[in-house]
Amino acid sequence: MSLDFLQRYGARRLTVYAPPPPPEQEEEDESQTGESIHLDLEMPEHSWRAIATGNELPYDDELPRRFVDGSYFGENVAWLQDVLGRPVPVRLAEIGGICMCADGRTLRREAAVVERVVASLLDPFPWDEVEAFGSALQQDRLQLLCLQPQRDEPGSSLDFERRELSFDFRRNSEAVRLGVLRAMADLEAAALEHRSDMPTIVDGPLGRLFGATAPEWDVIGVVKRQVGDYLHPHGYVTMLGLQPGDRTPAFEITSRHLKVISWYLKLAGGDGEMPDWGYIRVEVPTESIGRHNMSYINRLSRYLLEIRCRRNRYARGPVSLEPIVRAEESIQALFEPLNPLKQHFWRLVGI
Structure with missing residues (x-):
């Protein structure tokens, strides 16, 4: 069964971890x-x-007349190790992008997209197993984000530069967190481009x-x-x-x-x-x-x-800005509470 991917690689729950900024x-x-x-x-x-x-x-x-915002709630909920023993975080999050449109004194929701994502650094693992895990998660409305570790040289823009997992769990966690933020920015961009006439x-x-x-x-x-x-x-x-x-x-x-x-x-x-x-x-x-x-x-x-x-x-x-605050409140109203979502995820993947 593809959902036992984390279990097969010895993943453990992570219940105490400082929330991201x-x-x-x-x-x-x-x-x-x-x-x-x-x-x-x-x-x-x-x-x-x-x-x-x-x-x-x-x-x-x-x-x-249009106001675009993104929102993100999530945290690391598990970790596993690759064949070299490097710790790999697994982050569960909800991300969203929204556009509010002013109609006189009224703000109405013009476009909104919310996704539940499972994000991790999975390059060291067999790709066919990773793909099967992602497909199984999709059946439960969870999107798997396979992200890249941070570059050894911060700020480098060389596409061919090799990225390696670290034995530093916090460094790996930061790479995952920033990757989720980039995915959130993609949803913001989609909300922004819903219309381009104002x-x-x-x-x-x-x-x-x-x-x-x-x-x-x-x-x-x-x-x-x-x-x-x-x-x-x-x-x-x-x-x-x-x-x-x-x-x-x-x-x-x-x-x-x-x-x-x-x-x-x-x-x-x-x-x-x-x-x-x-x-x-x-x-x-x-x-x-x-x-x-x-x-x-x-x-x-x-x-x-x-x-x-x-x-x-x-x-x-x-x-x-008041319209941005309203947009934030509107998109967060579409999110599910994180704690029940974590419990559901742990049961789903068997850890």
């Missing part, structure tokens, strides 16, 4: 590889200063969702957690001095994915707040500015301020 904490990790930054796009680097966004909202054809806001950087070809319509990426080292010292001083409603000058980021115009926008904050809290980083494809003009940046920034989350009880409210 939220997906947004890793959203820029890979997109920063090989980037170049052009900081004097809007004004010379030495002249950087805070820019007030003003009160003008986007024109009707610029106004974002401006769309995406939760996270755009490089996760596009290849080298920029979208032919306006797509705006909103990054909540600032982990990239994009600015010069005077730029950081400028950013930390922003007041709500201010932004930094725009700069250009060129990566192996695509070329974007980016800037930091202060959504919220004041006395008593952490100095780096309340900022988002906004991305638009460089081609978008060509379709509009630089004043589009202020109009878009003003709109983002207008739709910011104002819920005091939402932990990430100061860096979140």
Whole structure:
């Protein structure tokens, strides 16, 4: 029976393991590889200063009406060993991508995809057995993700570089976790491409969702957690001095994915707040500015301020947009509770 694959290779339950950080904490990790930054796009680097966004909202054809988000719940639930004794994690997760569309003051679900996945690093095992295991899981609405270990040289983009399993369980677990996040990004991309006839806001950087070809319509990426080292010292001083409603000058980021115009926008904050809290980083494809003009940046920034989350009880409210929060709630309502799902999986595979 194909479902006994894990049992045959001595898999054991894993019930105590630190839960992964939220997906947004890793959203820029890979997109920063090989980037170049052009900081004097809007004004010379030495002249950087805070820019007030003003009160003008986007024109009707610029106004974002679609909002795309992804969500992920999962954890390692088992582990087995290959013939060399290296520990191989097995992760059970639910992932989803959703697009909400604004119809006047109403947000409605336009497209949503949810998948239950079993993810692991299975290259060391006989491929016919792995395929049979995957086929058997599909009968129970579980998708098998066969992922690759991390590269020995972090950030390398060489496709032919050999990847090897590690004896470090945490390193192998990180490879699986990031692989699941990439699968989640694929579902976000599918929700995004459901329609391409109106401006769309995406939760996270755009490089996760596009290849080298920029979208032919306006797509705006909103990054909540600032982990990239994009600015010069005077730029950081400028950013930390922003007041709500201010932004930094725009700069250009060129990566192996695509070329974007980016800037930091202060959504919220004041006395008593952490100095780096309340900022988002906004991305638009460089081609978008060509379709509009630089004043589009202020109009878009003003709109983002207008739709910011104002819920005091939402932990990430100061860096979140209300339509994205609504999208997150909508997609998570389609998920099943993780604990019953784990129990079902363990019974299914006989461990």
